[in-house]
Amino acid sequence: MPTYIRLTDYKSSYEKERGFFKPENRYEAKQEDFEKIPGSPIAYWVSDRVQTIFQDFKKIADIGQTREGLTTGDNDKFMRLWYEVPIHNVGLGLKRNEAQESKKKWFPYNKGGEYSKWYSNAEYIVNWENDGAVLQTRLHPSGRVWAHNFNLDYIFKPHISWTAISNKGLGFRYFPQGFLFDANGLGLFPSEKTNFYLILGLLNTKNAEFLVQMVNSSMKFNAGDISKIPIILPIHENTKSKINRIVKQNIDISKEEWDSRETSWDFRTNELVRMKNEALKVKSCRVEDAYNAYCDYWREKFFQLHANEEELNRLFIDIYELQDELTPDVPLEDITILKNEAKIVDGELVFQADEIMKQLISYGVGVMFGRYALDKEGLQVANLGDETLVSLMTDETKVSFPIDDDNIIPVLEDDYFKDDIASRFVQFIKTAFGEEHLSENIQFIEEALGTPLRKYFVKGFYDDHIRRYKKRPIYWMVASSKKSFMALMYMHRYQPDVFARVQNNYLREYMTKLEAALTTQQQVVNDENNSTKVRKDAQKQIDAINKKMDEIIKFDRDRLTSFAQGKVEIDLDDGVKVNYCRFKEILYPITGLCK
Numbered sequence: 001m002p003t004y005i006r007l008t009d010y011k012s013s014y015e016k017e018r019g020f021f022k023p024e025n026r027y028e029a030k031q032e033d034f035e036k037i038p039g040s041p042i043a044y045w046v047s048d049r050v051q052t053i054f055q056d057f058k059k060i061a062d063i064g065q066t067r068e069g070l071t072t073g074d075n076d077k078f079m080r081l082w083y084e085v086p087i088h089n090v091g092l093g094l095k096r097n098e099a100q101e102s103k104k105k106w107f108p109y110n111k112g113g114e115y116s117k118w119y120s121n122a123e124y125i126v127n128w129e130n131d132g133a134v135l136q137t138r139l140h141p142s143g144r145v146w147a148h149n150f151n152l153d154y155i156f157k158p159h160i161s162w163t164a165i166s167n168k169g170l171g172f173r174y175f176p177q178g179f180l181f182d183a184n185g186l187g188l189f190p191s192e193k194t195n196f197y198l199i200l201g202l203l204n205t206k207n208a209e210f211l212v213q214m215v216n217s218s219m220k221f222n223a224g225d226i227s228k229i230p231i232i233l234p235i236h237e238n239t240k241s242k243i244n245r246i247v248k249q250n251i252d253i254s255k256e257e258w259d260s261r262e263t264s265w266d267f268r269t270n271e272l273v274r275m276k277n278e279a280l281k282v283k284s285c286r287v288e289d290a291y292n293a294y295c296d297y298w299r300e301k302f303f304q305l306h307a308n309e310e311e312l313n314r315l316f317i318d319i320y321e322l323q324d325e326l327t328p329d330v331p332l333e334d335i336t337i338l339k340n341e342a343k344i345v346d347g348e349l350v351f352q353a354d355e356i357m358k359q360l361i362s363y364g365v366g367v368m369f370g371r372y373a374l375d376k377e378g379l380q381v382a383n384l385g386d387e388t389l390v391s392l393m394t395d396e397t398k399v400s401f402p403i404d405d406d407n408i409i410p411v412l413e414d415d416y417f418k419d420d421i422a423s424r425f426v427q428f429i430k431t432a433f434g435e436e437h438l439s440e441n442i443q444f445i446e447e448a449l450g451t452p453l454r455k456y457f458v459k460g461f462y463d464d465h466i467r468r469y470k471k472r473p474i475y476w477m478v479a480s481s482k483k484s485f486m487a488l489m490y491m492h493r494y495q496p497d498v499f500a501r502v503q504n505n506y507l508r509e510y511m512t513k514l515e516a517a518l519t520t521q522q523q524v525v526n527d528e529n530n531s532t533k534v535r536k537d538a539q540k541q542i543d544a545i546n547k548k549m550d551e552i553i554k555f556d557r558d559r560l561t562s563f564a565q566g567k568v569e570i571d572l573d574d575g576v577k578v579n580y581c582r583f584k585e586i587l588y589p590i591t592g593l594c595k
Contacts, residue, residue, distance in 0.1 A: 046214060049321060053211070057230045063199065064190035066223035067154055068164075069110070069181035070126070070135075073146035076577065078127045078135060079109060081472050082265050084575045086492070087382040090125055092265065093178040096156040105129040105573065107156075110175050112163035112184035116336040117171040117204050117309075118247075118254035121163075123263060126180055128155075151187075155180045159187040160200050165220045170212065171336060172203040174251050186223050197247040198233055198240060204250075204309070205316045206326045232319050243315060246308045253301050257337040262363060263468065268377040270363035272356070273432055284434020287360075287441040291448075295351045298338060302349055306335050353448035358464055360445070361456070364428040365421070365465075365475065369490035370394075370403035374432055382492050384572055390493065401431045407493040410506055411457055411477065411486040416513045417506065421461075421488065422454040458486070462588055472576040477588035478502050480555035484548040485510060486588070491579070496567035499586065503564040507556055511549065518545045559585050 060066065072078040082090060091104035099107055106125040113121030127134065132150065140146045156179065162172050164184045172188075181187045190199050202208055208229055216225040234240050259266040268274075275293040276285050313328035332344045341359075342351045366372040370381040370393045381389055381403075396402040409424065410417045429445070430438050442453065449456050462477050478487045478499070487506050489498055524530055524538035563586055570579045580587060581594035 047325060050211070050214065050325065053230045053232070053320060053322075054214070057232050059227060060188065060199075060229045060231060061227035063194045063231065064188055065154070066186065066188050066227045067151050067181075068149055068186050068223050069151060069183050070149050070155075071147060071183045072126065072135060073138070073140070073148075076575075078147075079111075080106065080125050080575045081123055081470060082106070082108075082125045083263065083469065083474055084472055084572065085125070086384060086572050087265075087379055089383075089573065090265070091178070093176065094156065095177060096131070096152075099128065099156060099178075100131045103129075108179045110159075110161050110179045110181040110185035110187070112161075112165075112182060112186075115163065115166050115168035115171045116173060116254075118200075118250045118305075118336075119174050120254060120258050120336070121173065121185070122175070122179075122258065122265070124182075128180060149183060151181070154187060154189055157189060158196070159189050160196070160203065161185050161187050162203075162221060162226065164222065167219050170203070170209050170221060172200055172208075174200060186221075186226070188226060195233070195240065195244070197244045199231070200251075201243045201247040201312050202231060202233070202316055203229070205313050206328070207313075207316045207320050207322060210322070210326055234315070234319055239315060239319075243312065246312055250305055250308050253305050254337055257298075257301070261340075261359065262366065262372075265379075267379075269372070270360055272360050273363070273374070276433060282434075284436045286437045286444065287429070287433055288444045290433070291353065291356060291444075294356065298341070298351075299349055302335060302338055302342070305337060306330060306332060309335070354450065357445050357448040361425065361461065362465065362468060364425050364432075365409075365461075365488070367401055367428055368404050368409060368421075368424050369407065369475070369493065371474070371490065371492070373399060373403075374401050375399055381490075384492060384494065384570075386493075401428060406501060406505070407489050407495070407498060408502055408506060409488045410510070411461070411488055412510070413454070413458055415454075416510060421457050425453060425457070458483070462486075462488075466590055471590055471593055473580070473590070474576070476580065476583075478560075478586055479588040480551050482551050483588075484551045485555065491576070492572065494570055496569055499560065499583075500564040500567070503556065503560050507552065507560065511552055511556075514545050514549055514552075518542060518549075521545070555586075 085106055089104055090106045091099050091102045092108060094102060094107070105127055107128045108122060109124040109126035111121070111124040113123070135147045136145065136150060138146045156177060158177050159175050159179070159181065160172050161175050161181065162170055164186055175181070175187075188199070188203075190196050203226075211229050212221065212225060215228045216222075234243065255266075258264050259268070260271050261267060262270075269277075271294050272287060272290040275290040275297065276282065279293040279297065280289060309330045310328045313326070313330065317323060317326050317328060332347065332349065338349075340352075341355055342349050344350070363372060367374060370390060371379065373380050373393065380393065390403070393399055393403045394405045404419055404424070409419055409421045411421050415423055426438070426442060429441050433441055446452055446456075449460075451460070462473075462475075465475055466473050474491050476489050476491055478489070479485070485507055487502050489502075521538045521541045525535050525542065527535075530538075563583060568582060570582070572579070577593060580590070584594045
């Protein structure tokens with residue numbers, strides 16, 4: 001019988017050399033045993049029990065269909081992140097015939113995405129207008145249809161998905177009705193007689209990950225690889241019911257976590273605002289109290305998910321009789337919620353207060369522009385032309401926090417305008433959390449950020465916004481070359497005269513204010529009654545203001561004026577990349593966006 005030596009677990013040549021002589025690395029296997037595993041891999045190290053599982057039990061292919069999804073041939077043309085386009089043109093949760101009847105253009109698109117389990121990565125949309133008429137007929141120069149793998153019998157149906165290429169292992173996710181799916185977001189469609197939740201529960205256990213490695217040990221998991229996983233489902237109804245309950249709870253926890261961020265189309269309100277309203281149930285509170293309630297709430301959810309995953313491992317290890325091969329333990333690092341908001345440090349779940357405050361600030365800016373509202377959950381202004389809604393939300397008699405009336409918010413080092421972003425955010429906190437603890441709340445936020453609010457808005461906010469929205473920002477920053485002048489606007493409230501208003505009502509007004517400040521400082525310098533230090537400090541201010549003035553005048557003359565006079569129309573369906581790059585000469589530069 002041939003002898004095999006397994007050294008793949010060793011990284012260095014030195015370790016491999018030492019491992020060569022260890023008896024536990026030596027295996028004997030018959031050639032015919034390899035044929036028991038689909039594809040006949042030379043899996044000489046597998047136990048008799050594993051061979052029996054592959055030989056005697058059904059496979060995923062016997063209970064459902066695995067499919068590789070759509071390749072559009074031109075993602076820039078046919079795919080968007082959902083928040084780029086008008087929300088009224090996005091069809092959510094529809095069947096295929098309903099999607100066609102809706103006359104909408106964009107529909108959810110499972111693109112794969114980062115490693116995660118249970119529910120996530122619902123962020124892309126694809127142009128499937130008129131049942132994908134353009135995608136299904138657009139020709140390549142060679143004469144063939146450019147896109148392929150339409151899978152028309154499966155689109156818009158609920159499915160289990162995984163990302164084709166992952167260096168972190170397999171993570172299976174639930175996608176409800178309404179999605180098309182991509183070549184990297186593959187789909188498993190269980191038959192109607194198959195218990196959907198049992199299969200998803202099995203696939204997210206160590207069993208599935210262990211067994212699929214026998215078929216394919218690479219980082220790419222094709223539809224065919226998943227179809228070969230052997231399945232053994234529980235016999236007893238109590239066990240089935242328990243697994244169903246756990247899996248549904250895991251989906252609910254993961255979906256709630258996904259929807260807690262504003263980059264989900266099911267986002268309702270910021271978590272700290274929710275905690276203040278629902279957990280603390282008070283009109284006025286400290287942000288710190290809301291933050292602590294947030295940590296308590298999500299710590300419980302995190303450890304519930306962790307316990308659930310270990311329990312599923314226990315159940316399926318027993319069902320498969322793989323106690324000699326696997327343990328149910330799940331490292332805390334492998335739980336795939338709160339990856340942005342918390343870290344595992346020395347075995348403890350540690351929340352990242354700075355990120356949680358940045359989410360609050362981002363939401364606050366959204367409230368300033370009318371994308372969100374403190375009085376009503378979910379998206380508000382999210383289409384071009386929502387002027388009736390804008391008018392309502394600017395009326396301080398109708399809403400608790402009136403939105404910015406002209407869709408321009410200055411972002412400057414000094415408080416020169418009544419709608420200055422730092423000042424407006426303080427007002428937002430006052431409205432959202434009450435006046436009683438306002439100073440304490442601002443102090444807590446700044447301590448979490450590690451910087452004053454104004455400095456964060458000038459130096460950090462927009463880079464965070466670009467990151468949060470994956471280089472497809474919905475708020476656009478008009479910025480001079482060295483950022484001495486910056487003003488924010490909301491893409492979904494764009495009007496062709498917006499840059500003229502930026503120029504006349506803000507940039508040139510700012511120059512007038514700087515000139516006044518220059519005059520004041522010059523008076524200080526000229527007053528011989530002032531001390532030498534005071535006069536030197538004033539001269540430094542004069543030099544700094546003159547540099548700003550030179551930069552802003554040049555920006556106004558050489559760049560902004562042409563756009564202020566041009567009054568360019570945009571179409572949100574073109575997406576951020578096309579629209580933002582139309583104005584790249586005057587907008588904050590985004591690396592790699594406008595090549």
